Amino acid sequence: MGVKMTVKGLEEYIQKLEKLGDKGKEMARRSLYEGAGVMADKIKSSINNIPTRSEESDPKSTGMQSGITPTQKQGLTDGFGITKMITTSTGVNVRIGFAGKNADGKSNASVAAAAESGRSWVQPTHFFSQAVNSSTGAAQSAMQQEFDKQIRQVMP
Amino acid sequence: MTLQERLKWFGVGAASICPRAYHYTRAKNSTVPYIVWAEDSEAESFHADSRKAEQRISGSLSYFTKKEYDPVCDDIQTFLDGSTAYWYLSAVNYEPETGLIHYEWRWDIHGCKNDGQGA
Numbered sequence: 001m002g003v004k005m006t007v008k009g010l011e012e013y014i015q016k017l018e019k020l021g022d023k024g025k026e027m028a029r030r031s032l033y034e035g036a037g038v039m040a041d042k043i044k045s046s047i048n049n050i051p052t053r054s055e056e057s058d059p060k061s062t063g064m065q066s067g068i069t070p071t072q073k074q075g076l077t078d079g080f081g082i083t084k085m086i087t088t089s090t091g092v093n094v095r096i097g098f099a100g101k102n103a104d105g106k107s108n109a110s111v112a113a114a115a116e117s118g119r120s121w122v123q124p125t126h127f128f129s130q131a132v133n134s135s136t137g138a139a140q141s142a143m144q145q146e147f148d149k150q151i152r153q154v155m156p
Numbered sequence: 157m158t159l160q161e162r163l164k165w166f167g168v169g170a171a172s173i174c175p176r177a178y179h180y181t182r183a184k185n186s187t188v189p190y191i192v193w194a195e196d197s198e199a200e201s202f203h204a205d206s207r208k209a210e211q212r213i214s215g216s217l218s219y220f221t222k223k224e225y226d227p228v229c230d231d232i233q234t235f236l237d238g239s240t241a242y243w244y245l246s247a248v249n250y251e252p253e254t255g256l257i258h259y260e261w262r263w264d265i266h267g268c269k270n271d272g273q274g275a
């Protein structure tokens with residue numbers, strides 16, 4: 001279980017770079033990494049903004065609770081990261097997400113999914129999707145800048 | 157439609173699928189099945205001539221049920237198709253603590269404008 005997000009539009013720059021052959025692939029990886037970094041920074045900030053609630057939560061409670069426990073938040077902070085580049089038949093990909101378990105032994109990916117979508121007794125935060133939506137433009141710009149920088153080095 | 161008119165239209169549609177359809181948060185002691193929907197941010201909108209030509213709004217719609225293969229899920233997807241929203245099923249979770257199945261859709265609706273010229 002985890003949080004999955006597909007961002008459209010970022011592939012445009014990657015496709016341009018891939019046309020440059022082997023050199024293009026390396027350039028694509030560098031550009032993608034820049035964009036992923038911008039998005040990851042926004043998500044990190046979004047994790048910090050998730051409301052914190054008591055460590056004790058009663059699923060049978062008829063009231064609604066907001067946010068995650070301090071232990072869960074620490075787990076998300078510690079377990080957040082960017083994977084290495086993955087080359088597939090569709091191009092170069094990178095994944096941003098959560099790994100490992102928190103101090104309570106719960107999967108950070110599972111906690112992230114619950115915080116994102118909520119539970120019947122916990123308000124959703126949509127911290128991940130909102131961070132992705134709000135940083136997509138900046139990530140595209142970062143990729144474009146890196147793209148231009150790389151092109152200038154190859155074709156001064 | 158204005159922003160609020162568009163949201164109200166969406167809420168009426170959600171209520172037509174499931175009588176217990178809540179905006180933002182469920183009612184205390186609400187019984188299953190029920191829907192909770194909420195707008196949460198502006199999506200990528202369209203700007204022209206230095207002004208916002210069309211506003212897109214992002215949000216979520218959650219459906220909580222105890223019924224396996226609940227046909228209401230199909231009704232929700234039919235509604236979303238008819239709402240001209242861009243949407244996807246973002247998560248399906250089983251809550252072992254409550255026995256509920258939680259479906260969540262993310263959506264972007266367009267056609268929100270303030271000058272009455274929207275869709």
